[in-house]
Amino acid sequence: xxxxxxxxxxxxxxxxxxxxDGFSIRRRRECMxxxxxxxxxxxxxxxxxxxxKKDGSREPFDGHKILDGLLKACEKxxxxxxxxxxxxxxxxxxxxxxxxxxxVPTKAIGEMVMEKLKEIDEVAYxxxxxxxxxxxxxxxxxxxxxxxxxxxxxx
Numbered sequence: 340x341x342x343x344x345x346x347x348x349x350x351x352x353x354x355x356x357x358x359x360d361g362f363s364i365r366r367r368r369e370c371m372x373x374x375x376x377x378x379x380x381x382x383x384x385x386x387x388x389x390x391x392k393k394d395g396s397r398e399p400f401d402g403h404k405i406l407d408g409l410l411k412a413c414e415k416x417x418x419x420x421x422x423x424x425x426x427x428x429x430x431x432x433x434x435x436x437x438x439x440x441x442x443v444p445t446k447a448i449g450e451m452v453m454e455k456l457k458e459i460d461e462v463a464y465x466x467x468x469x470x471x472x473x474x475x476x477x478x479x480x481x482x483x484x485x486x487x488x489x490x491x492x493x494x
Contacts, residue, residue: 340368340379347372362432388434389442397442400434402427405452412467416460426455461487 340350349371358365364381388400409423430451434443449471456464468474468483 342370342373342375343377344375345370345373350377360428360432386441388431390448391442391444393445400431400443402431405430405448408467408470409452409456409463412456412463412470413460416463418460418463422459426452426459430455457487457490461491 341348342350347370350368351371352366353369353376354367356365357363358380359382362383366379366381367376368379369376389397390400391397406423406427409426410420413423430448433451434440434448453464453468453471456467465480465483465487469480472479472483474480474483
């Protein structure tokens, strides 16, 4: 690893620790030439996950887009940002670990997000579902709320 200060290629590792729930390694290093200290991160090189959109086009998976949707759904709700970030990380990890699928339809991702939201906050779930499923009228809202009520009473 080259030193970011002097460019020398020799460094020693001072400390190693797992981060990102064990999916990355953080190493604290010291340059052998100038004794400057710097941090490096090692992460498994994954095959990129592609998302198949409604129109059939494909784009790389972007967890920030999911987090943006979750933030909008949870606006003014008592849901901590850390919980939403954990949902995105869990979802991404789940998709990455399914090595058979390198392409995932947005519909599958949306359904996974809604399942998580249903557990976290019912109001946020209905908000997200209304946009994701493109509710057309109040009756669609009422049907979704009734399904949510029956599910809540069963559990």
